[in-house]
Amino acid sequence: MDRRSERFSVTTYTHRGDLPADALAGASAVAIDSETMGLRLGRDPLCVVQLSDGGGDAHVVQLDRATYDAPNLKRLLTDPGVLKLFHFGRFDIAMFWLHLGVVTAPVYCTKIASKLARTYTDRHGLKDVTKELLNVDLSKVQQSSDWGAADLSEEQVAYAASDVMHLHALRQRLDQMLVREGRDGLARACFEFLPHRALLDVAGWEDVDIFAHS
Template identity: 90%
Template sequence: MTTYLHQGDLPADALANATAVAIDSETMGLRLGRDPLCVVQLSDGGGDAHVVQLDRTTYDAPNLKRLLTDPAVTKIFHYGRFDIAMFWLHLGVVTTPVYCTKIASKLARTYTDRHGLKDVTRELVGIDLSKAQQSSDWGAAKLSEEQVAYAASDVLHLHALRSRLDDMLAREGRDGLARACFEFLPHRSLLDVAGWEDVDIFAHT
């Protein structure tokens, strides 16, 4: 496994032949509109990871933006709702098409309420992820080796999770429902940005 650290943008030739790319992001916090997007990490499932430390003064990352909006590349997230909202706020693009392993887990793994990435990865892939760097300073001018390794670990297993969850969804007859949820997910993210973050617009009251 090799982890590549890039400044400002993804190289034009990186992930060029991928049809599905696992993506995650690191921010200065979890509040939309307050906390900036700092890092985006990606993997094509082949064992390597690309970690992009964004230029927060411009967010000028044309190659990354092109990938996020490429209709031929499925973007795999775990809780993509937040990442997609952040990409819209800071990069100005709506990410599609998408797959969310957290949504898939909630639809397929109804025997548990533990749908965090660490729990799902441990059960379905047999790997115990470390979350030691989750709350570190992602706005630092220079990322530590531990931060880069942590960022990479969050995307290296999403392809395997997707495969396992797809099997479970099909077994339970919920694969069509999952696809509909994935198609709606970018719109759910835009509702969050527009101010309906804590409101269920489908509820009666």
Template identity: 75%
Template sequence: MTVHLHRGDLPDGLDLGAVVAVDSETMGLRYRRDPLCVVQLSAGDGDAHLVQLDRDAYDCPNLKRLLTDPQVLKIFHFGRFDIAMFQLWLGVETRPVYCTKIASKLARTYTDRHGLKDVVRELAGVDLSKAQQSSDWGAETLSQAQQDYAAADVLYLHAVRERLDAMLAREGRTGLAAQLFDFLPVRARLDLDGWEDTDIFAHT
């Protein structure tokens, strides 16, 4: 594994291919209180690219271009949060997307364990450490442990997606999953607009 740390933006000319795994690190889990700090990406080749964002400007045209590129599929785990953070702090709507958490809930109905650690352990055979999950992502310098943690969150999503796609096809839920992925940026917008704890489809 090689971790490439970039300050402010992805470098010019970097091509991560047609399918890119994406995750983010923030100062917390509240949208407007907790700023976006780091975005990590992987082409599924064993390398990870971490963008430590400039929180004074969020001027990252290369990253924004990739997130909105209609020819690049972005794989997330619980993309609802990351996509909302990108809408809020970067001002972009991320499409097209694939969420391994949604796919897991549709395909792995034999379990209620759909966190990244559980999904990666079962489908990729890797035991992720979550020790740095709550560390200070707004620090001026990211520790090697933080960099390795952030990288691990995207390194295995391609393999997980491949396994989940096979399971979705087996269960006849591929089309349903695709419709849910397409709706995900809208769900993220609802979260930002105040409906994060409301089921707008419920009768009451």
């Protein structure tokens, strides 16, 4: 059964199995993140996908790991008219291919944008970027928790929602910096290649830089 909760002025809708067909309808860009049982491709299952269109709501989908039958979510991930915003999308895109069988595109990654724009620092985690650019402190307490549990706690749901609520604003700020530094074209090229980089990870080149000399 779907569930709605309100916390910190954010309305969060939780769903089991799939995103409702009418959720996020008309959105041109959707922020997306996922929660898994670990960070190893092929070993750790995909458990939760959270999404937001930037309008103050978040949708947290607890997937059916027995079937991964989520046609509405898959349709959104592959919709060419909807830009999917991620932070380190490389991992999420690889997980979606492994478990949902779809190649996510088109995409935008705030971590890539940060690395291209914020060359004055090596701190490109979501918490660091959000704090500097938006002056928002994100809690990472629930980052390492049991996302495969039958029922998610309120804290887990709030954490999942918080990871997508600020990506739209981050994209706007990072785009301004990329244009200012003359790197927006390079960023777009990286975003276009990102799904292919994720597929290379799945195919076994996860720890190999194919562009390196040796």
